Amino acid sequence: xxxxxxxxxxxxxxxxxxxxxxxxxxxxxxxxxxxxxxxxxxxxxxxxxxxxxxxxxxxxxxxxxxxxxxxxxxxxxxxxxxxxxxxxxxxxxxxxxxxxxxxxxxxxxxxxxxxxxxxxxxxxxxxxxxxxxxxxxxxxxxxxxxxxxxxxxxxxxxxxxxxxxxxxxxxxxxxxxxxxxxxxxxxxxxxxxxxxxxxxxxxxxxxxxxxxxxxxxxxxxxxxxxxxxxxxxxxxxxxxxxxxxxxxxxxxxxxxxxxxxxxxxxxxxxxxxxxxxxxxxxxxxxxxxxxxxxxxxxxxxxxxxxxxxxxxxxxxxxxxxxxxxxxxxxxxxxxxxxxxxxxxxxxxxxxxxxxxxxxxxxxxxxxxxxxxxxxxxxxxxxxxxxxxxxxxxxxxxxxxxxxxxxxxxxxxxxxxx
Numbered sequence: 127x128x129x130x131x132x133x134x135x136x137x138x139x140x141x142x143x144x145x146x147x148x149x150x151x152x153x154x155x156x157x158x159x160x161x162x163x164x165x166x167x168x169x170x171x172x173x174x175x176x177x178x179x180x181x182x183x184x185x186x187x188x189x190x191x192x193x194x195x196x197x198x199x200x201x202x203x204x205x206x207x208x209x210x211x212x213x214x215x216x217x218x219x220x221x222x223x224x225x226x227x228x229x230x231x232x233x234x235x236x237x238x239x240x241x242x243x244x245x246x247x248x249x250x251x252x253x254x255x256x257x258x259x260x261x262x263x264x265x266x267x268x269x270x271x272x273x274x275x276x277x278x279x280x281x282x283x284x285x286x287x288x289x290x291x292x293x294x295x296x297x298x299x300x301x302x303x304x305x306x307x308x309x310x311x312x313x314x315x316x317x318x319x320x321x322x323x324x325x326x327x328x329x330x331x332x333x334x335x336x337x338x339x340x341x342x343x344x345x346x347x348x349x350x351x352x353x354x355x356x357x358x359x360x361x362x363x364x365x366x367x368x369x370x371x372x373x374x375x376x377x378x379x380x381x382x383x384x385x386x387x388x389x390x391x392x393x394x395x396x397x398x399x400x401x402x403x404x405x406x407x408x409x410x411x412x413x414x415x416x417x418x419x420x421x422x423x424x425x426x427x428x429x430x431x432x433x434x435x436x437x438x439x440x441x442x443x444x445x446x447x448x449x450x451x452x453x454x455x456x457x458x459x460x461x462x463x464x465x466x467x468x469x470x471x472x473x474x475x476x477x478x479x480x481x482x483x484x485x486x487x488x489x490x491x492x493x494x495x496x497x498x499x500x501x502x503x504x505x506x507x508x509x510x511x512x513x514x515x516x517x518x519x520x521x522x523x524x525x526x527x528x529x530x531x532x533x534x535x536x537x538x539x540x541x542x543x
Contacts, residue, residue, distance in 0.1 A: 132159025150302030156198035196500030203504030245327030276338035301337035368422035378435030469499035502533035
C-alpha cells in the first residue's frame with residue numbers, strides 16, 4: 127500500500143522573509159509538507175528570534191514567537207551583498223518552486239534579484255512579495271500602524287469611541303495566510319499549464335493593507351454599498367441586538383450573542399429559569415425591545431453577576447444560546463494542542479519538548495508530516511551552500527570572511543564551544 131504524502135511534498139520554498147507575516151506564510155507551506163529554506167542575515171538574528179519570555183531560549187535565537195512558526199524549516203545565514211552569497215542564492219532560487227520575500231519595495235531588485243527578471247529566467251517559479259501599503263509605497267508598515275491605517279482600530283473602538291488596537295498582530299498573521307493562499311493559487315495555475323503555454327513564472331503582490339481590508343469587509347459594506355454609516359463598537363454585537371455583549375459574572379467574564387429572535391427568547395427563558403421569577407426578565411425584555419442598549423446591558427449584567435461564567439455557559443448552551451466563558455489564549459489552545467505537532471528543541475542541559483501550532487484545518491488525508499524542530503540561525507548553511515554547488519574551499523572562505531555563519535556548538539548548560 128502506497129504511503130500517503132503531505133499535499134506539498136516535493137515542493138521547495140525559499141523563505142526570504144523576517145519578523146512575523148512572511149515567516150508565517152512559509153510556515154503554512156511547511157505544515158503542508160513543503161521543504162522551506164529560510165534565508166537569514168549572517169550577522170544578526172531576526173527580532174522574533176531573540177525576544178522571548180524564556181531567556182535561555184532567546185539567547186539561542188529560539189524565542190517563543192519564532193518557535194511557533196519555525197518548525198520544519200532549514201536555515202541558511204548569508205550576507206546577500208557578497209558575490210559568493212549571490213551565486214549561492216541564485217542557484218537555490220533557480221531550483222525552487224516558490225520565493226517568499228517581504229523586503230520594502232525595490233530592495234530585492236537592488237540586491238540583484240528583481241522579481242521580474244526571476245520569473246523570466248525561471249518559468250516554473252512563483253515569487254510572492256509581501257508589502258505594507260502595497261507595491262507602490264515604501265512606507266514602513268508594522269501591524270500596529272496597519273491596524274490604524276486600515277480602520278481596524280476604529281472598528282474596535284469601545285463605547286467611548288476611542289480607537290483600540292487588537293491586542294495581538296492580527297494583520298501580520300492574516301497577510302501570512304493571504305500570502306499562502308496566493309501561492310497555492312499560483313501553483314494550481316502552474317499545474318494546469320504546459321511548458322508550451324507557460325512562458326514565464328508568476329509574481330504575486332500581497333499587502334498588509336489588502337489583507338486587513340478583506341477582514342474588515344463587514345464593517346464598511348453598508349457605507350460603501352448603500353452610503354449609510356452604521357455605528358459600531360467593540361462592545362456590541364455585529365447584529366446590533368442589545369442582548370449581546372461581554373459581562374462580568376460571579377467568577378470570570380461571559381460572552382453572549384443573540385443574533386436572532388429565537389436566540390433572544392432562549393436567553394430570556396434561561397434567565398427566568400435561573401432567577402425563578404418573571405419580573406426582572408420582563409423588564410429586560412422591554413428594554414431590549416426598545417433598543418435601549420445601556421439599560422439592557424445594566425439589567426443583563428446584574429442578572430449574570432449572580433453565577434459564575436462556567437455555570438452560565440452550561441445553562442445557556444442547554445437553552446441553545448451562543449455563549450462562552452472568556453478564555454485566555456493558552457487555555458483555548460490547550461485542547462487543540464493535543465493534536466498539534468510536537469518537536470524537540472535544541473536546548474543545553476535539558477530536554478525541551480514543545481508543541482507548535484498546527485494547520486488550521488483537518489483532512490481525511492495526511493496534511494502535516496513529522497516536523498523538524500525550529501533550528502538556530504544558520505544551522506544548515508554548510509549543507510545548503512554545498513547543495514547550491516559551492517566548492518568546499520569557497521564555503522570555508524565564506525565562513526572565514528563572515529559572509530556565511532552557523533551557530534556555535536552547544537557543549538553544556540548555557541555554554542558554547
